[in-house]
Amino acid sequence: MLHSNMPQMNRDRRPAAAPSGEAGVGDMINFAFGLVRRQYPVILVSTALALALAVFYLRITPPTYKAEVQVMLDDRKAQYVKQESPLAEPDFDITRIESQIQIVRSSAVAIPVIKQMNLAQDPDLTSAPLSLSSIWRSIRNLFAPPDQTPPRTAADEPPEGLIAAFENRLRVNRVSFSNIIGISYSSRSPVRAAAVANAVANVFINDQMNSRFEANRRATAWLQDRLQRLGDQARAAERDVDAFKVSHNMVSSGGKPLDEQQITDLNARLVATRAQASDALARLNSYQAILHADAKNASTTEALGAVSDALSSPVINSLRTQYLELYRRESEWAARFGKNHVAVVNLRTRMRDVRNSIRDEVGRLAATAQSDYDVAVARQKSIEKQLDDAVSKSRGANSAEVALRDLEAKAKGYRSLYETFQHRYMGAVQQESYPISEARVIYPALPPDSKSKPKSALILALGAFGGVALGLGLGLLREMMDRVFRTSTEVETALQTPCLALTPRVQAPKSPKITDADIPLLDAERRQRIVPRRSSIDSSVVATPLSRYVEAIRAIKIGIDLSPSKTSNKVIGITSALPNEGKTTTAASLARLIAHGGGRVIAVDCDLRNPSLSASLAPGATTGLLEVLRGVRPLEEAIWRDRATDLAFLPVVWRRDPPFHTSEILASEATHKLFDRLRAAYDYVIVDLPPLSPLVDARAAASFTDCFVLVIEWGRTKVDVVQHALHNAPNVYENLVGAVLNKTDVKAMTHYDSHRSDYYSDRHYARYGATERV
Known part of the structure; x- marks a missing residue:
């Protein structure tokens, strides 16, 4: 910051006027409202663009309808079916339900449905939506080698891309914590969506029945083979018993x-x-x-x-x-x-x-x-x-009887086992004839009446919200990037110097050109050179003395007179950090104001390379400051006067070849002596100095200047530029009385300084006869 990089001034800095007792949430709310008031065009434009994009998206995006069928997974069967079933009947749990959901999502269901509904010709699946992945895939296919795979025939399986597109439109989920699963399908046609959802449910149920039939068939085949082997073993054991009896x-x-x-x-x-x-x-x-x-x-x-x-x-x-x-x-x-x-x-x-x-x-x-x-x-x-x-x-x-009993026991065991398996076999055969499935449709899919996406209200709401958020973000970014002076508090905080006044922005009237009739008059009255009357901003001091602009100039004079830095501030230097910030107009207005109030004041144009004040007040001057310093002309022959205010003005005659060493001229002994004469002859000497950043002339003039006033253009001059300019000119900063925030947009100040919004209201000035007219 400035106060850490440059010498401190040995005077009391007045604190910035700030509202007492308001901080924290109140400041944040005021900042938010101020941000909205300042950046509302950006917010409106971004919101309008976001809504336009949302409407464009709704216009180009085809509607999608979603139909849902609900299937219940039920393992409750008749008691006789459970007794006759050769397979285990586990209860449904979350694992089995999730397994059934994955079966519905699998290709085992997708492929039959695609073939059954002839979805290979469905535009929903063949025309993929435009996306970054699809664009990248198209670009990659351009440089990929040609595919040597033979073309598919009608009897081939659907391609993987078609199956993937079908599975993307298929949604399967469990309904709450029940044994019901919802199967939904999205399509551009509501009738097609309902038909495909019902087809998926039917294919899944048929697959469940076929899988159970296949399992029962395999179990029955195994029982039949086992039963045949047991029958052969039982008959062989019985024959061994008969043969043993006969042999013994x-x-x-x-x-x-x-x-x-x-x-x-x-x-x-x-x-x-x-x-x-x-x-x-x-x-x-x-x-x-x-x-x-x-x-x-x-x-x-x-x-x-x-x-x-x-x-x-x-x-x-x-x-x-x-x-x-x-x-x-x-x-x-x-x-x-x-x-x-x-x-x-x-x-x-x-x-x-x-x-x-x-x-x-x-x-x-x-x-x-x-x-x-x-x-x-x-x-x-x-x-x-x-x-x-x-x-x-x-x-x-005879031990034959023991052997006979063993043979008979063996034959009896085989016969008993044979009868047991025969009973199970008959039950398995009966089980194959039961058309029972674990799943059944409890709510078929119907063609939906309204589209599921895109949701117009949601898209428009998101567009509006996104536009407002984007506008606020851009506005906040602009605020953060806006490193310029807007309020007096910012001036005092950044520069550690008082802000003397906020001069409003006024429109400069058109100035009439000097006619040929004016020049003889000037030549005839060479000893009493008269400042020509023109409609300019500084002339408003006399024309409209109750205007808000003139009141701001009065605040500058009061600030100079009441400055505690020195006992007398007679030689006052007016400068700025950059050109075109209004320092010359401010200097002329301040000089006219003091002269109009009866003070003895002289304005001196020390901007030797760009004497804009001389061009305004003494356009036809042939003798000026440089001639007086060289001793070519006396001081009295170079001073011009204003008839309305008796303002004295020492111009600079502009030449095609301006002097190069202007800083040495201002720091010379002759300049010091001249200003000593002016200090003794006048109450105030207003010096229009060059800006600080391009030139060093203002620093050279610090030796004969009692104090300085820094003019800053509102909303244009960067904070860093002013700080850097004062950092490089410590002698100017040490004698700085204060700064003036020039060309202020008074109406916009309520957006930037909401705490003091009443201060900028016109009704208070109008009560005392003040007017904005210049």
């Missing part, structure tokens, strides 16, 4: 020799007794094997598989059925919910309870078998003793 001459008692009747009867009784003992022993061994296996933490149900008597027990069979069902559910739930899930742990607990019940029942059966075995053994021993007594030399016990 094991016939009924009527077929034996009569002389062996007694032995046969005893033998028959012995065989029966041994059979009973063998059966009882087999059962006992089986039960003990089951208990032994259970003691070793083996599966009780696996041990039961080899014991027919145990399986024939209704209690064990019921418990075994329960155990197998729990085991199946535990496997499914563990895979679905995890092994440590509460439901899985509960199933394991129930399985353990069923195993304990099976073990208890097997123990009871083992005790019964032990008792039966003991009785059979005792009876067998008795019959064997009788047989030994009857036949001393009979052959040893």
Whole structure:
């Protein structure tokens, strides 16, 4: 900032007048309203352009209609269907629902629908919308090598681009947390949208039915093959039993020799007794094997598989059925919910309870078998003793009966398993005839009455909102880039110097040209050179002394007179940072104002390279400041006077070859002596100096100037330029009385300085007779 880069002035800087007690939110609100008032043309233009773009988009974008069909996923089937089904029937959960949604979105559904509805000729899918990706794809295809793939025929599958376009228009989602999925399709035609949505639902349902039929067919084929193998094994076991009987001459008692009747009867009784003992022993061994296996933490149900008597027990069979069902559910739930899930742990607990019940029942059966075995053994021993007594030399016990029982048990097991699979096979065959699907349409798609997109109200609202936002952004950007002086507070903050006045922008009237009749008059009155009367801005001091402009010039004089820097400010330098900021007009107006008030004042044009003040007040001068400094002419012959205000003016005669070393001229001893004479002869010496940035003449004039007034053009001069100019001219800044914000747009000031909006109101000036007319 300026105050950190240049010497500080040894005087009190007056603080900027700011509203007390207002900060924070109030300042932000005032800034926002001021921004809108200042930048409303930009906001209106951007809003209008955004709305025009929105209307253009609505005109060129074809309408799109969306039709939706709702499909319910239901796994509830008749009880007899569940019993006869050879497949597992898991319940619907979020995973299965999401799987069904992905099936609807897949190409397995898209391809049949495209073929069925002949969507390959649909313009919605063949004409892709214009986008950056489509443009890039077209450019890339121009430089890509030619495609050698043979053209597709009518029987080929749809191309991937067509399938992708179809899937982009298809939307599938779950309706809330229900088992209902919504299938919607977007098209330019409402009838086409409804037809395609219904076709997708029908294809999906048919696919579900076909998949179930195919699964049942495969299960039935496997059961049929397995049933055939089991039947062959059962018949082979039965044939082995018959062959064994024939080979060992094991016939009924009527077929034996009569002389062996007694032995046969005893033998028959012995065989029966041994059979009973063998059966009882087999059962006992089986039960003990089951208990032994259970003691070793083996599966009780696996041990039961080899014991027919145990399986024939209704209690064990019921418990075994329960155990197998729990085991199946535990496997499914563990895979679905995890092994440590509460439901899985509960199933394991129930399985353990069923195993304990099976073990208890097997123990009871083992005790019964032990008792039966003991009785059979005792009876067998008795019959064997009788047989030994009857036949001393009979052959040893025939072990054929044991082998026969084994063969019969094997044949019985195969037959039982065959009958079980035959029952399941018949159920699977019946299941194929049930036309039941897991999905059904609950609300078919109907042609929509209104388009789904583009939404005109939303597009227009977004366009208006975007235009306003863009306008505010551009306006804020302009505000941030607008590094110029707008208010007196900005001047005082940026330059650390008081703002003496805000001179309003006034229109300069047209000045009449000097006629040939005026020149002889000047020559005749050479000793009393008269400033010609012209309609200029500075002449308004006399013409309209109550105007707002003149009141601002009075504020400059008061600021100079009341400056605490020095006791007397007689020689006042008027300068600016850049040319054309109004310093010359301000100097002439200030000089006329002081002269009109009765003060002795002389205006001196020290802008030696561009004497614009001389061109305005003394256009025909032939003697001026340079001639006086050289001693060619006396001071009295170079001074011009204004008849209306008795203003004295020392011009500079403009020549085609202006002096080069103007700064040395202003810093010379002759210039100092001249201004000492003027300081003694006049109350005020108003010096029109060159601007600070292009030249250094104003810095050279600081040696004979008591104070300076810096003129800044409102809304044009950059803050950085003025700070840099004062930074390079520290002697000017040290003697700076204040700054003047010139050419101010008073009406626009209410937008930039809302806190003091009443200060710029014309009604207060009009009350005291002030007027804006110049």
